[in-house]
Amino acid sequence: MENKVDDLFLLIESHRNSFTSVEQNIADYFISKQEVLSISELAKKISVSPPSITRFCKKLGLNNFKELIFLYSLSLNDQTEDASNISTPVTASYHALATRSDAAYRSQAVENFCDLIDATRIIMFWGLGFNSFAGNDFEFKFARFGKVIQVYSDQHSISLSASSLQKGDLVLIASLRGQDKDMLEAVKVGRTKGAKFLMITSNEDSPIVDYCEETVYAANFSADEALGNISPQIPVLIQLDIIYSKYVKKHKGNISKWVQSENILKR
Incomplete structure (x- = not known):
């Protein structure tokens, strides 16, 4: 099974946007928790072809209909258990994200990030x-x-920012998918003006990477994590904490500014 999701209902919803109209009908049958049928019986009941059901299984990352029914039966049983006991799965997801973040860690990339941040007083964040x-x-x-950070959080502001670089x-x-075409165009504009770019993303194939001085790779979400159980900014925040920690150790000469800011915050 390609998707490491042991709840069929979560698995179906995580693929909902990619379903055809026929696949939506198949999905609705299982989401509504109907009786377990053979593939021929199910095809007849919801007026679809058996090959359509097989394709539905493949789209979920399952090998065949038998595997779908097995997972369906497990998921139905899980519905009868105490649904309030969710702390362990959430904690496990955070641990898995941290583990994947550690696996993606590149020391030199983080150091390059820190050096560019240290050399620049005013930094834009897109x-x-x-x-x-x-x-x-x-x-x-x-x-x-002592850094001046300007955060731009909508495409219009980002485009205006690019034109004034x-x-x-x-x-x-920061872009986990790294596929936004308007963002890419803004980066191209900024490059023509001599600006430098850093990036945090989980997509190694992002076209934006080619225009950046350095890239730090964040952990990808699994299918069930992507449903919203984990706050979507967590992978980026983990990388920012790593960068910050390295910066503190690498540029100790600036520690006096940090101490001054701490004193101000405690007032």
Whole structure:
């Protein structure tokens, strides 16, 4: 089974947007918790062909209908258990994200991040949607070192920011998917003006990577994590914490600014 999701209902919903109209009908049958049928009986009952059901199984990452029914039966049984006991799965997801983040860690990339941040006083942070929350965290952390952080969280503001960039300006982009075409165009504009770019993403094939001085790779979400059980900005926040920790150790000469900011915050 390709998807490491042991709940068929979560698995179905995680693929819902990719279903055809026929596959939506098949999905609805299982989501409504109907009786277990053979593939021929199910095809007749919901007026679809057996090959359509097989394709539905493949789209979920399952090998065949037998595997689908096995997972369906397990998921039905799970529905009868105490649904309030969710702490362990959530904690396990956080641990898995941390483990995948550690596996993706590249020391030199983080050091390069820190050096560019240290060499630049005013830093732009571009992040759409949930990434803007990570931008606020980045601003809070590095403002304590005397950095001026400007967070841009919508495409219009990002495009305007790109048009006003100058040589030597530094932009940090947070985009897990790294596929936004408008963001890519903004980066291209910034490059023509001599700006430098850093990026945090989970997509090694992002076209934006080619325009960045350095890229730090965040952990990907599994199918069930992507449903919203885990706050979507967590992988980016983990990387920002790693960068911040390295920065504190690598650039101890700026520690006096940090101490001053701590004193101010305690007032």
